[in-house]
Amino acid sequence: MNKIIIANRGNSFFKVKGSKPLLHELRELGLDLPYGCQYGGCITCAAKLIEGKVDQRAQVALNNRQINDGYVILCVARAKTDCTFEIGVESHDKLYRNPFIDPLASHELKANIATRKDIKE
Amino acid sequence: MDGLCCGPGYASPSKAIQAPREKLLYTIAIYTGTGIQKPDYLATIDLDPDSKNYSKVIHRLEMPGIGDELHHMGWNACSSCHSDEKMSRKYLLVPGVRSNNIYVVDTATNPLSPSIYKIIDGSEIKSKTNLSGPHTVHCLGSEIIISFLGDARGEAPGGYLHLNKDFEIQGRWENSMGDIPFSYDFWYQPRHNVMISSEWAAPNTFMPGFDLEEVGHLKYGRRLHVWDFEKKKPIETMYLGEDGLIPLEVKFLHDPNSSHGFCGAALSTNVIHFWKSKEGKWEWEKIIDVDNEPHPDWPIPIPGVMSAILVSMDDKYLYINNWLHGDMRQYNISDPHKPVLTGQIWMGGLLDKAPVVNGVKIAGGPQMYQLSLDGKRMYVTTSLFSTWDNQFYPDIRTQGGVMLMIDCDVENGGMKINEEFVVDFGKEPNGPSRCHESRYPGGDCTSDIWL
Numbered sequence: 001m002n003k004i005i006i007a008n009r010g011n012s013f014f015k016v017k018g019s020k021p022l023l024h025e026l027r028e029l030g031l032d033l034p035y036g037c038q039y040g041g042c043i044t045c046a047a048k049l050i051e052g053k054v055d056q057r058a059q060v061a062l063n064n065r066q067i068n069d070g071y072v073i074l075c076v077a078r079a080k081t082d083c084t085f086e087i088g089v090e091s092h093d094k095l096y097r098n099p100f101i102d103p104l105a106s107h108e109l110k111a112n113i114a115t116r117k118d119i120k121e
Numbered sequence: 122m123d124g125l126c127c128g129p130g131y132a133s134p135s136k137a138i139q140a141p142r143e144k145l146l147y148t149i150a151i152y153t154g155t156g157i158q159k160p161d162y163l164a165t166i167d168l169d170p171d172s173k174n175y176s177k178v179i180h181r182l183e184m185p186g187i188g189d190e191l192h193h194m195g196w197n198a199c200s201s202c203h204s205d206e207k208m209s210r211k212y213l214l215v216p217g218v219r220s221n222n223i224y225v226v227d228t229a230t231n232p233l234s235p236s237i238y239k240i241i242d243g244s245e246i247k248s249k250t251n252l253s254g255p256h257t258v259h260c261l262g263s264e265i266i267i268s269f270l271g272d273a274r275g276e277a278p279g280g281y282l283h284l285n286k287d288f289e290i291q292g293r294w295e296n297s298m299g300d301i302p303f304s305y306d307f308w309y310q311p312r313h314n315v316m317i318s319s320e321w322a323a324p325n326t327f328m329p330g331f332d333l334e335e336v337g338h339l340k341y342g343r344r345l346h347v348w349d350f351e352k353k354k355p356i357e358t359m360y361l362g363e364d365g366l367i368p369l370e371v372k373f374l375h376d377p378n379s380s381h382g383f384c385g386a387a388l389s390t391n392v393i394h395f396w397k398s399k400e401g402k403w404e405w406e407k408i409i410d411v412d413n414e415p416h417p418d419w420p421i422p423i424p425g426v427m428s429a430i431l432v433s434m435d436d437k438y439l440y441i442n443n444w445l446h447g448d449m450r451q452y453n454i455s456d457p458h459k460p461v462l463t464g465q466i467w468m469g470g471l472l473d474k475a476p477v478v479n480g481v482k483i484a485g486g487p488q489m490y491q492l493s494l495d496g497k498r499m500y501v502t503t504s505l506f507s508t509w510d511n512q513f514y515p516d517i518r519t520q521g522g523v524m525l526m527i528d529c530d531v532e533n534g535g536m537k538i539n540e541e542f543v544v545d546f547g548k549e550p551n552g553p554s555r556c557h558e559s560r561y562p563g564g565d566c567t568s569d570i571w572l
Binding site: 032034035036037038039041042043044060061062063088089090092095096097098099100101103104106109110113 | 153154155156158187188190219220221253271274275324325328329330331332333334335338340418419420421423507508511512513515518
Protein backbone atom coordinates (compact mmCIF):
# COMPACT_ATOMS: atom_id res chain seq x y z
CA MET A 1 0.00 0.00 0.00
CA ASN A 2 1.19 3.50 -0.81
CA LYS A 3 -0.11 6.73 0.62
CA ILE A 4 -1.26 9.31 -1.93
CA ILE A 5 -1.55 12.88 -0.65
CA ILE A 6 -3.47 15.48 -2.65
CA ALA A 7 -1.75 18.75 -1.81
CA ASN A 8 -4.40 20.99 -3.35
CA ARG A 9 -7.30 19.20 -1.67
CA GLY A 10 -6.30 20.06 1.89
CA ASN A 11 -3.62 17.33 1.93
CA SER A 12 -6.35 14.69 1.88
CA PHE A 13 -4.82 11.24 1.54
CA PHE A 14 -5.70 7.83 0.16
CA LYS A 15 -4.16 4.38 0.51
CA VAL A 16 -3.69 2.64 -2.84
CA LYS A 17 -2.77 -0.96 -3.55
CA GLY A 18 -1.14 -0.42 -6.93
CA SER A 19 -3.33 -3.11 -8.48
CA LYS A 20 -4.88 -0.60 -10.91
CA PRO A 21 -3.78 2.73 -12.36
CA LEU A 22 -3.99 5.64 -9.93
CA LEU A 23 -6.97 7.19 -11.71
CA HIS A 24 -9.14 4.15 -11.11
CA GLU A 25 -7.99 3.46 -7.56
CA LEU A 26 -8.41 7.06 -6.49
CA ARG A 27 -11.82 7.42 -8.13
CA GLU A 28 -12.99 4.24 -6.43
CA LEU A 29 -11.83 5.77 -3.15
CA GLY A 30 -14.03 8.79 -3.82
CA LEU A 31 -11.66 11.32 -5.37
CA ASP A 32 -13.33 13.08 -8.31
CA LEU A 33 -10.69 13.21 -11.04
CA PRO A 34 -10.93 14.21 -14.71
CA TYR A 35 -10.11 11.73 -17.45
CA GLY A 36 -10.51 11.21 -21.18
CA CYS A 37 -9.10 8.34 -23.26
CA GLN A 38 -8.19 6.07 -20.31
CA TYR A 39 -5.24 4.51 -22.15
CA GLY A 40 -2.51 7.10 -21.67
CA GLY A 41 -2.93 8.88 -25.01
CA CYS A 42 -4.44 12.21 -23.96
CA ILE A 43 -3.58 14.55 -21.11
CA THR A 44 -7.04 15.16 -19.70
CA CYS A 45 -6.18 13.25 -16.50
CA ALA A 46 -2.71 14.77 -16.01
CA ALA A 47 -1.70 15.61 -12.44
CA LYS A 48 1.51 17.08 -11.08
CA LEU A 49 3.74 14.88 -8.98
CA ILE A 50 5.26 16.92 -6.14
CA GLU A 51 6.99 14.09 -4.35
CA GLY A 52 7.37 10.36 -4.88
CA LYS A 53 7.86 7.98 -7.78
CA VAL A 54 5.44 6.49 -10.29
CA ASP A 55 5.60 4.03 -13.16
CA GLN A 56 3.94 5.61 -16.17
CA ARG A 57 5.78 3.84 -18.95
CA ALA A 58 2.46 3.14 -20.68
CA GLN A 59 1.73 6.81 -21.33
CA VAL A 60 2.29 8.19 -24.84
CA ALA A 61 0.87 11.70 -24.41
CA LEU A 62 3.50 13.70 -22.55
CA ASN A 63 6.53 15.33 -24.06
CA ASN A 64 9.78 15.27 -22.12
CA ARG A 65 9.36 18.82 -20.86
CA GLN A 66 6.01 17.93 -19.33
CA ILE A 67 7.54 14.85 -17.74
CA ASN A 68 10.40 16.90 -16.35
CA ASP A 69 7.85 19.34 -14.94
CA GLY A 70 6.37 16.48 -12.97
CA TYR A 71 3.27 15.62 -14.97
CA VAL A 72 1.81 12.17 -14.60
CA ILE A 73 -0.90 10.50 -16.68
CA LEU A 74 -3.03 9.05 -13.92
CA CYS A 75 -5.06 6.70 -16.14
CA VAL A 76 -2.00 4.49 -16.69
CA ALA A 77 0.38 5.47 -13.86
CA ARG A 78 0.91 3.37 -10.74
CA ALA A 79 2.57 4.59 -7.55
CA LYS A 80 5.96 3.06 -6.75
CA THR A 81 6.29 4.95 -3.46
CA ASP A 82 4.16 7.23 -1.32
CA CYS A 83 3.34 10.22 -3.51
CA THR A 84 2.12 13.79 -3.21
CA PHE A 85 0.14 15.21 -6.14
CA GLU A 86 -1.58 18.36 -7.20
CA ILE A 87 -4.64 17.49 -9.27
CA GLY A 88 -7.08 19.07 -11.70
CA VAL A 89 -6.60 22.11 -13.88
CA GLU A 90 -5.03 24.06 -11.01
CA SER A 91 -2.02 21.78 -11.48
CA HIS A 92 -1.83 22.44 -15.23
CA ASP A 93 0.11 25.72 -15.08
CA LYS A 94 3.04 24.21 -17.01
CA LEU A 95 1.13 21.54 -18.89
CA TYR A 96 -0.07 23.85 -21.65
CA ARG A 97 2.11 26.32 -23.51
CA ASN A 98 1.78 28.32 -26.67
CA PRO A 99 4.01 26.30 -29.02
CA PHE A 100 4.93 29.30 -31.17
CA ILE A 101 6.01 31.54 -28.29
CA ASP A 102 7.63 28.83 -26.19
CA PRO A 103 9.10 26.12 -28.46
CA LEU A 104 10.53 22.84 -27.25
CA ALA A 105 14.20 22.00 -27.43
CA SER A 106 14.91 18.81 -29.35
CA HIS A 107 15.43 16.81 -26.17
CA GLU A 108 12.08 18.04 -24.83
CA LEU A 109 9.98 16.39 -27.54
CA LYS A 110 8.02 13.22 -26.98
CA ALA A 111 10.22 10.25 -26.24
CA ASN A 112 9.82 8.66 -29.68
CA ILE A 113 11.28 11.68 -31.49
CA ALA A 114 13.45 13.38 -28.84
CA THR A 115 17.15 13.56 -29.56
CA ARG A 116 18.08 12.17 -26.18
CA LYS A 117 16.31 11.09 -23.07
CA ASP A 118 16.30 13.71 -20.36
CA ILE A 119 13.65 12.43 -18.04
CA LYS A 120 13.75 12.45 -14.29
CA GLU A 121 13.17 9.18 -12.56
CA MET B 122 -39.15 16.86 -46.38
CA ASP B 123 -39.62 18.65 -49.69
CA GLY B 124 -43.20 17.46 -50.08
CA LEU B 125 -42.43 15.58 -53.28
CA CYS B 126 -40.94 12.37 -52.11
CA CYS B 127 -40.86 10.25 -49.13
CA GLY B 128 -37.38 9.86 -47.70
CA PRO B 129 -35.20 12.30 -45.79
CA GLY B 130 -33.59 15.38 -47.17
CA TYR B 131 -34.22 16.96 -50.51
CA ALA B 132 -34.33 15.99 -54.16
CA SER B 133 -31.57 18.44 -55.04
CA PRO B 134 -29.51 21.30 -53.59
CA SER B 135 -31.90 23.80 -55.18
CA LYS B 136 -34.81 22.11 -53.37
CA ALA B 137 -32.87 22.22 -50.12
CA ILE B 138 -32.39 25.97 -50.45
CA GLN B 139 -36.17 26.36 -50.50
CA ALA B 140 -36.65 24.47 -47.20
CA PRO B 141 -38.34 26.25 -44.28
CA ARG B 142 -36.12 28.39 -42.07
CA GLU B 143 -34.33 26.53 -39.28
CA LYS B 144 -35.99 26.86 -35.87
CA LEU B 145 -33.62 24.76 -33.78
CA LEU B 146 -29.93 24.13 -33.66
CA TYR B 147 -28.09 21.30 -31.92
CA THR B 148 -24.60 22.19 -30.73
CA ILE B 149 -22.18 20.13 -28.72
CA ALA B 150 -20.74 21.74 -25.59
CA ILE B 151 -17.84 20.29 -23.63
CA TYR B 152 -16.58 20.24 -20.08
CA THR B 153 -13.78 17.80 -20.88
CA GLY B 154 -10.48 19.55 -20.18
CA THR B 155 -12.12 22.58 -18.58
CA GLY B 156 -11.74 21.65 -14.92
CA ILE B 157 -15.50 21.25 -14.46
CA GLN B 158 -16.35 17.69 -13.55
CA LYS B 159 -19.54 17.45 -15.56
CA PRO B 160 -20.44 15.50 -18.70
CA ASP B 161 -20.29 17.06 -22.14
CA TYR B 162 -23.74 17.75 -23.55
CA LEU B 163 -25.80 18.44 -26.63
CA ALA B 164 -27.30 21.92 -26.36
CA THR B 165 -30.55 22.73 -28.14
CA ILE B 166 -30.73 26.38 -29.14
CA ASP B 167 -33.89 28.25 -30.07
CA LEU B 168 -33.46 29.93 -33.47
CA ASP B 169 -37.03 31.11 -33.90
CA PRO B 170 -36.92 34.93 -33.84
CA ASP B 171 -40.57 34.99 -32.76
CA SER B 172 -39.88 32.83 -29.70
CA LYS B 173 -39.35 34.30 -26.26
CA ASN B 174 -36.40 31.92 -25.95
CA TYR B 175 -34.74 33.06 -29.18
CA SER B 176 -30.96 32.89 -28.93
CA LYS B 177 -31.08 30.79 -25.75
CA VAL B 178 -30.11 27.25 -24.81
CA ILE B 179 -33.47 25.58 -24.18
CA HIS B 180 -32.33 22.02 -23.47
CA ARG B 181 -29.18 20.24 -22.41
CA LEU B 182 -28.75 16.54 -23.08
CA GLU B 183 -25.96 15.36 -20.81
CA MET B 184 -23.90 12.35 -21.78
CA PRO B 185 -23.84 9.54 -19.19
CA GLY B 186 -20.27 10.18 -18.01
CA ILE B 187 -17.43 12.69 -18.16
CA GLY B 188 -14.49 12.88 -20.52
CA ASP B 189 -15.97 12.17 -23.95
CA GLU B 190 -14.89 15.37 -25.72
CA LEU B 191 -17.82 15.55 -28.07
CA HIS B 192 -16.60 17.21 -31.25
CA HIS B 193 -18.21 16.56 -34.63
CA MET B 194 -21.44 14.73 -35.40
CA GLY B 195 -23.67 13.69 -38.25
CA TRP B 196 -27.11 12.42 -39.21
CA ASN B 197 -28.19 8.82 -39.67
CA ALA B 198 -29.70 9.77 -43.00
CA CYS B 199 -29.43 12.61 -45.48
CA SER B 200 -30.50 13.41 -49.01
CA SER B 201 -28.46 10.42 -50.19
CA CYS B 202 -31.45 8.27 -49.19
CA HIS B 203 -34.12 10.74 -50.26
CA SER B 204 -35.82 8.06 -52.36
CA ASP B 205 -36.03 5.58 -49.47
CA GLU B 206 -39.37 6.07 -47.77
CA LYS B 207 -38.33 3.81 -44.90
CA MET B 208 -35.59 6.20 -43.82
CA SER B 209 -35.87 9.45 -41.90
CA ARG B 210 -33.45 12.02 -40.55
CA LYS B 211 -34.15 11.17 -36.96
CA TYR B 212 -30.91 10.32 -35.24
CA LEU B 213 -27.82 12.40 -34.65
CA LEU B 214 -24.63 10.39 -34.17
CA VAL B 215 -22.40 12.14 -31.69
CA PRO B 216 -18.95 10.62 -31.15
CA GLY B 217 -16.61 11.30 -28.24
CA VAL B 218 -13.09 11.79 -29.60
CA ARG B 219 -11.41 10.79 -26.34
CA SER B 220 -13.79 8.17 -24.98
CA ASN B 221 -14.44 6.51 -28.36
CA ASN B 222 -18.14 6.22 -27.44
CA ILE B 223 -20.75 7.09 -30.06
CA TYR B 224 -24.05 8.43 -28.81
CA VAL B 225 -27.06 7.99 -31.06
CA VAL B 226 -29.42 10.82 -30.19
CA ASP B 227 -33.11 10.75 -31.07
CA THR B 228 -33.99 14.26 -32.19
CA ALA B 229 -37.33 13.46 -33.81
CA THR B 230 -39.50 12.11 -31.00
CA ASN B 231 -39.24 15.46 -29.30
CA PRO B 232 -37.02 17.89 -31.19
CA LEU B 233 -37.06 20.33 -28.28
CA SER B 234 -35.61 17.79 -25.86
CA PRO B 235 -33.54 15.17 -27.71
CA SER B 236 -32.72 11.95 -25.88
CA ILE B 237 -30.10 9.22 -26.07
CA TYR B 238 -31.45 6.32 -28.12
CA LYS B 239 -28.40 4.08 -28.13
CA ILE B 240 -24.79 4.10 -27.00
CA ILE B 241 -22.17 2.35 -29.08
CA ASP B 242 -19.53 1.62 -26.50
CA GLY B 243 -16.04 2.83 -27.29
CA SER B 244 -14.40 -0.34 -26.04
CA GLU B 245 -16.64 -2.44 -28.29
CA ILE B 246 -15.57 -0.35 -31.29
CA LYS B 247 -11.94 -0.89 -30.34
CA SER B 248 -12.30 -4.64 -29.88
CA LYS B 249 -14.30 -5.22 -33.07
CA THR B 250 -12.60 -2.79 -35.45
CA ASN B 251 -9.31 -1.68 -33.84
CA LEU B 252 -10.30 1.98 -34.20
CA SER B 253 -10.18 5.04 -31.93
CA GLY B 254 -10.55 8.78 -32.25
CA PRO B 255 -13.85 9.16 -34.14
CA HIS B 256 -14.39 12.28 -36.21
CA THR B 257 -16.54 12.77 -39.33
CA VAL B 258 -19.93 11.06 -39.68
CA HIS B 259 -21.53 10.61 -43.09
CA CYS B 260 -24.43 8.46 -44.21
CA LEU B 261 -24.10 6.28 -47.28
CA GLY B 262 -27.64 5.79 -48.40
CA SER B 263 -29.03 3.88 -45.46
CA GLU B 264 -25.63 2.99 -44.03
CA ILE B 265 -23.24 5.12 -41.98
CA ILE B 266 -19.47 5.54 -42.06
CA ILE B 267 -17.36 7.38 -39.51
CA SER B 268 -13.71 8.30 -39.90
CA PHE B 269 -11.42 7.37 -37.01
CA LEU B 270 -7.98 8.89 -36.65
CA GLY B 271 -6.25 6.04 -34.88
CA ASP B 272 -6.12 2.37 -34.10
CA ALA B 273 -7.18 1.13 -30.68
CA ARG B 274 -3.83 2.32 -29.26
CA GLY B 275 -4.18 5.80 -30.74
CA GLU B 276 -1.67 5.30 -33.54
CA ALA B 277 -2.29 6.48 -37.11
CA PRO B 278 -3.73 5.99 -39.68
CA GLY B 279 -7.01 4.73 -38.24
CA GLY B 280 -9.77 3.96 -40.72
CA TYR B 281 -13.51 3.91 -41.20
CA LEU B 282 -16.21 2.38 -39.04
CA HIS B 283 -19.22 0.97 -40.88
CA LEU B 284 -22.56 0.97 -39.07
CA ASN B 285 -25.83 -0.29 -40.48
CA LYS B 286 -29.03 1.73 -40.21
CA ASP B 287 -29.75 0.11 -36.84
CA PHE B 288 -26.38 1.38 -35.58
CA GLU B 289 -24.87 -2.08 -35.36
CA ILE B 290 -21.14 -2.39 -35.97
CA GLN B 291 -20.53 -3.96 -39.37
CA GLY B 292 -16.75 -3.72 -39.13
CA ARG B 293 -14.38 -1.61 -41.17
CA TRP B 294 -15.80 0.16 -44.21
CA GLU B 295 -12.61 0.38 -46.23
CA ASN B 296 -11.04 -2.56 -47.99
CA SER B 297 -7.62 -0.97 -47.71
CA MET B 298 -5.99 2.14 -46.26
CA GLY B 299 -3.22 1.80 -48.85
CA ASP B 300 -0.22 3.83 -47.71
CA ILE B 301 -2.29 6.60 -46.12
CA PRO B 302 -0.39 7.85 -43.07
CA PHE B 303 -3.17 9.86 -41.36
CA SER B 304 -6.94 10.31 -41.37
CA TYR B 305 -9.32 13.12 -40.59
CA ASP B 306 -12.22 14.39 -42.71
CA PHE B 307 -13.78 12.97 -45.86
CA TRP B 308 -16.45 13.80 -48.41
CA TYR B 309 -17.65 11.75 -51.35
CA GLN B 310 -19.20 12.44 -54.73
CA PRO B 311 -20.83 9.21 -55.92
CA ARG B 312 -21.39 10.28 -59.53
CA HIS B 313 -17.62 10.49 -59.88
CA ASN B 314 -17.08 7.35 -57.80
CA VAL B 315 -14.73 9.34 -55.61
CA MET B 316 -14.04 10.07 -51.98
CA ILE B 317 -11.41 12.56 -50.84
CA SER B 318 -9.90 12.21 -47.37
CA SER B 319 -7.59 14.54 -45.47
CA GLU B 320 -4.99 14.25 -42.71
CA TRP B 321 -4.75 15.63 -39.18
CA ALA B 322 -2.55 13.39 -37.05
CA ALA B 323 -2.62 10.33 -34.80
CA PRO B 324 -4.80 10.71 -31.69
CA ASN B 325 -1.70 10.27 -29.55
CA THR B 326 -0.20 13.27 -31.34
CA PHE B 327 -3.09 15.77 -31.43
CA MET B 328 -5.07 14.84 -28.32
CA PRO B 329 -2.46 16.04 -25.80
CA GLY B 330 -2.13 19.40 -27.59
CA PHE B 331 -0.06 20.91 -30.36
CA ASP B 332 3.73 20.58 -30.33
CA LEU B 333 4.75 22.63 -33.36
CA GLU B 334 8.00 20.70 -33.65
CA GLU B 335 6.05 17.55 -34.45
CA VAL B 336 5.05 19.06 -37.80
CA GLY B 337 8.71 18.98 -38.81
CA HIS B 338 8.94 15.40 -37.57
CA LEU B 339 6.12 14.50 -40.01
CA LYS B 340 3.67 13.75 -37.22
CA TYR B 341 1.04 15.92 -38.92
CA GLY B 342 -0.54 15.54 -42.33
CA ARG B 343 0.15 17.28 -45.65
CA ARG B 344 -1.72 15.18 -48.22
CA LEU B 345 -5.15 14.56 -49.69
CA HIS B 346 -6.19 11.09 -50.75
CA VAL B 347 -8.36 10.13 -53.71
CA TRP B 348 -10.42 6.99 -53.17
CA ASP B 349 -12.19 4.63 -55.52
CA PHE B 350 -15.44 4.92 -53.64
CA GLU B 351 -17.00 1.68 -54.83
CA LYS B 352 -13.87 -0.35 -54.31
CA LYS B 353 -13.37 1.36 -50.94
CA LYS B 354 -9.66 1.86 -51.37
CA PRO B 355 -7.32 4.80 -51.96
CA ILE B 356 -5.97 5.08 -55.49
CA GLU B 357 -4.02 8.33 -55.59
CA THR B 358 -2.35 10.85 -53.28
CA MET B 359 -2.13 14.59 -53.75
CA TYR B 360 1.02 15.66 -51.91
CA LEU B 361 0.43 19.28 -50.87
CA GLY B 362 3.73 19.87 -49.08
CA GLU B 363 4.25 23.23 -47.38
CA ASP B 364 1.11 24.59 -49.05
CA GLY B 365 -1.03 22.02 -47.33
CA LEU B 366 0.22 21.60 -43.78
CA ILE B 367 -2.50 19.97 -41.66
CA PRO B 368 -5.22 19.69 -44.32
CA LEU B 369 -8.46 19.39 -42.38
CA GLU B 370 -11.94 19.93 -43.72
CA VAL B 371 -12.89 18.58 -47.15
CA LYS B 372 -15.97 19.77 -49.00
CA PHE B 373 -17.15 19.02 -52.50
CA LEU B 374 -19.54 21.40 -54.20
CA HIS B 375 -23.10 20.31 -53.44
CA ASP B 376 -23.91 19.87 -57.13
CA PRO B 377 -23.63 16.07 -57.42
CA ASN B 378 -22.34 16.38 -60.98
CA SER B 379 -19.40 18.56 -60.00
CA SER B 380 -15.93 17.20 -59.30
CA HIS B 381 -14.75 20.46 -57.76
CA GLY B 382 -13.97 20.51 -54.07
CA PHE B 383 -11.92 22.31 -51.46
CA CYS B 384 -9.79 21.63 -48.43
CA GLY B 385 -8.64 24.05 -45.76
CA ALA B 386 -5.01 23.51 -44.76
CA ALA B 387 -5.11 24.69 -41.16
CA LEU B 388 -1.47 25.46 -40.39
CA SER B 389 -0.57 26.74 -43.85
CA THR B 390 -3.87 28.65 -43.75
CA ASN B 391 -4.51 27.97 -47.41
CA VAL B 392 -7.49 26.75 -49.37
CA ILE B 393 -6.67 23.90 -51.71
CA HIS B 394 -8.99 23.49 -54.70
CA PHE B 395 -9.13 20.05 -56.32
CA TRP B 396 -11.00 18.80 -59.37
CA LYS B 397 -11.02 16.12 -62.04
CA SER B 398 -9.67 17.33 -65.35
CA LYS B 399 -11.25 16.61 -68.73
CA GLU B 400 -8.66 13.88 -69.11
CA GLY B 401 -9.93 12.30 -65.90
CA LYS B 402 -6.90 13.25 -63.83
CA TRP B 403 -7.25 14.70 -60.33
CA GLU B 404 -5.62 18.11 -60.12
CA TRP B 405 -5.09 20.56 -57.26
CA GLU B 406 -4.06 24.16 -56.78
CA LYS B 407 -3.79 26.65 -53.94
CA ILE B 408 -6.45 29.31 -54.43
CA ILE B 409 -6.42 31.20 -51.12
CA ASP B 410 -3.35 32.00 -49.03
CA VAL B 411 -3.99 33.88 -45.80
CA ASP B 412 -0.89 35.78 -44.73
CA ASN B 413 0.49 35.28 -41.24
CA GLU B 414 0.05 38.36 -39.08
CA PRO B 415 2.63 39.99 -36.76
CA HIS B 416 1.93 40.12 -33.04
CA PRO B 417 4.02 42.01 -30.46
CA ASP B 418 4.34 38.97 -28.16
CA TRP B 419 5.09 36.41 -30.84
CA PRO B 420 8.59 35.72 -32.20
CA ILE B 421 7.07 34.77 -35.56
CA PRO B 422 3.91 36.02 -37.28
CA ILE B 423 0.71 34.25 -36.28
CA PRO B 424 -0.78 31.78 -38.76
CA GLY B 425 -4.52 32.08 -39.28
CA VAL B 426 -5.24 28.40 -38.50
CA MET B 427 -8.04 27.64 -40.94
CA SER B 428 -9.73 24.85 -39.05
CA ALA B 429 -12.96 24.69 -41.07
CA ILE B 430 -14.40 25.52 -44.46
CA LEU B 431 -17.98 25.49 -45.70
CA VAL B 432 -19.67 25.76 -49.11
CA SER B 433 -23.10 27.38 -49.37
CA MET B 434 -25.88 25.15 -50.73
CA ASP B 435 -25.97 27.14 -53.98
CA ASP B 436 -22.22 26.52 -54.45
CA LYS B 437 -21.68 30.25 -54.83
CA TYR B 438 -19.78 31.02 -51.62
CA LEU B 439 -16.93 29.42 -49.74
CA TYR B 440 -16.53 30.37 -46.09
CA ILE B 441 -13.29 30.07 -44.16
CA ASN B 442 -12.17 30.89 -40.62
CA ASN B 443 -8.88 32.02 -39.14
CA TRP B 444 -9.15 30.79 -35.57
CA LEU B 445 -6.03 32.54 -34.29
CA HIS B 446 -6.48 35.76 -36.23
CA GLY B 447 -10.16 36.04 -35.34
CA ASP B 448 -11.79 36.58 -38.73
CA MET B 449 -14.18 34.77 -40.99
CA ARG B 450 -14.27 35.32 -44.70
CA GLN B 451 -16.70 34.78 -47.53
CA TYR B 452 -15.38 34.14 -51.03
CA ASN B 453 -17.40 34.02 -54.23
CA ILE B 454 -16.33 30.78 -55.92
CA SER B 455 -18.44 31.04 -59.07
CA ASP B 456 -15.08 30.45 -60.73
CA PRO B 457 -13.52 27.95 -58.31
CA HIS B 458 -10.07 28.69 -59.75
CA LYS B 459 -10.38 32.37 -58.88
CA PRO B 460 -12.17 33.03 -55.59
CA VAL B 461 -13.13 36.63 -54.89
CA LEU B 462 -13.21 37.93 -51.30
CA THR B 463 -16.70 39.31 -50.76
CA GLY B 464 -17.14 39.47 -46.98
CA GLN B 465 -15.28 39.43 -43.67
CA ILE B 466 -16.11 39.75 -39.98
CA TRP B 467 -14.01 39.77 -36.81
CA MET B 468 -14.81 38.03 -33.54
CA GLY B 469 -12.28 37.30 -30.80
CA GLY B 470 -8.88 36.13 -32.00
CA LEU B 471 -5.36 37.02 -30.93
CA LEU B 472 -5.03 40.18 -33.03
CA ASP B 473 -7.33 42.08 -30.67
CA LYS B 474 -9.55 43.41 -33.46
CA ALA B 475 -12.85 42.38 -31.87
CA PRO B 476 -12.35 41.31 -28.25
CA VAL B 477 -15.98 42.04 -27.34
CA VAL B 478 -18.94 41.26 -29.61
CA ASN B 479 -22.58 41.85 -28.72
CA GLY B 480 -21.54 42.58 -25.15
CA VAL B 481 -19.66 39.30 -24.65
CA LYS B 482 -15.91 39.14 -24.18
CA ILE B 483 -14.68 36.42 -26.50
CA ALA B 484 -11.96 33.94 -25.58
CA GLY B 485 -11.19 31.99 -28.73
CA GLY B 486 -11.85 32.80 -32.34
CA PRO B 487 -14.28 31.74 -35.05
CA GLN B 488 -13.97 27.97 -35.20
CA MET B 489 -16.91 25.86 -36.33
CA TYR B 490 -19.85 27.15 -38.29
CA GLN B 491 -23.06 25.99 -39.84
CA LEU B 492 -24.93 27.78 -42.59
CA SER B 493 -28.67 27.85 -43.11
CA LEU B 494 -29.91 26.08 -46.22
CA ASP B 495 -30.84 29.40 -47.81
CA GLY B 496 -27.33 30.66 -47.10
CA LYS B 497 -28.40 33.73 -45.15
CA ARG B 498 -27.61 32.86 -41.55
CA MET B 499 -24.37 31.42 -40.28
CA TYR B 500 -23.96 30.23 -36.69
CA VAL B 501 -20.37 30.37 -35.48
CA THR B 502 -18.72 28.94 -32.35
CA THR B 503 -15.32 29.62 -30.81
CA SER B 504 -13.78 26.47 -29.30
CA LEU B 505 -11.52 24.16 -31.30
CA PHE B 506 -10.48 21.26 -29.08
CA SER B 507 -10.01 21.34 -25.32
CA THR B 508 -6.26 20.90 -25.19
CA TRP B 509 -5.61 23.25 -28.12
CA ASP B 510 -7.96 25.85 -26.62
CA ASN B 511 -5.99 25.63 -23.39
CA GLN B 512 -2.75 26.37 -25.24
CA PHE B 513 -3.84 29.32 -27.36
CA TYR B 514 -6.78 30.79 -25.46
CA PRO B 515 -6.32 29.95 -21.77
CA ASP B 516 -9.02 32.46 -20.80
CA ILE B 517 -11.63 30.19 -22.38
CA ARG B 518 -11.51 28.13 -19.17
CA THR B 519 -13.20 30.86 -17.24
CA GLN B 520 -15.09 32.58 -20.05
CA GLY B 521 -16.39 29.57 -21.97
CA GLY B 522 -17.36 29.53 -25.62
CA VAL B 523 -19.66 31.86 -27.54
CA MET B 524 -22.05 31.38 -30.45
CA LEU B 525 -22.77 34.27 -32.78
CA MET B 526 -24.89 34.59 -35.89
CA ILE B 527 -23.63 36.19 -39.06
CA ASP B 528 -26.02 37.61 -41.63
CA CYS B 529 -24.74 36.67 -45.07
CA ASP B 530 -25.72 38.58 -48.19
CA VAL B 531 -26.36 35.91 -50.80
CA GLU B 532 -27.10 38.35 -53.60
CA ASN B 533 -24.22 40.78 -53.47
CA GLY B 534 -21.88 39.06 -51.04
CA GLY B 535 -21.02 40.36 -47.60
CA MET B 536 -21.07 39.31 -43.95
CA LYS B 537 -22.29 41.16 -40.88
CA ILE B 538 -22.56 40.00 -37.26
CA ASN B 539 -26.21 40.00 -36.21
CA GLU B 540 -26.56 42.22 -33.15
CA GLU B 541 -29.65 40.44 -31.79
CA PHE B 542 -28.14 37.00 -31.43
CA VAL B 543 -25.53 35.73 -28.97
CA VAL B 544 -25.33 32.58 -26.90
CA ASP B 545 -22.83 32.96 -24.07
CA PHE B 546 -21.72 29.49 -23.00
CA GLY B 547 -19.78 31.16 -20.21
CA LYS B 548 -23.08 31.53 -18.40
CA GLU B 549 -24.16 27.90 -18.51
CA PRO B 550 -25.70 26.50 -15.30
CA ASN B 551 -22.80 24.15 -14.53
CA GLY B 552 -20.17 26.74 -15.40
CA PRO B 553 -18.39 27.85 -18.56
CA SER B 554 -18.58 25.22 -21.30
CA ARG B 555 -17.23 25.31 -24.84
CA CYS B 556 -19.39 25.00 -27.94
CA HIS B 557 -18.17 23.40 -31.15
CA GLU B 558 -20.07 21.82 -34.05
CA SER B 559 -23.75 22.46 -34.89
CA ARG B 560 -26.48 20.76 -36.93
CA TYR B 561 -30.05 21.67 -37.85
CA PRO B 562 -32.85 19.10 -37.69
CA GLY B 563 -33.84 19.68 -41.31
CA GLY B 564 -30.42 19.23 -42.79
CA ASP B 565 -27.72 21.79 -43.35
CA CYS B 566 -24.82 22.71 -45.58
CA THR B 567 -22.40 20.08 -44.27
CA SER B 568 -24.66 17.03 -44.07
CA ASP B 569 -26.31 16.28 -47.37
CA ILE B 570 -24.86 14.42 -50.31
CA TRP B 571 -26.79 13.53 -53.46
CA LEU B 572 -26.36 10.20 -55.19
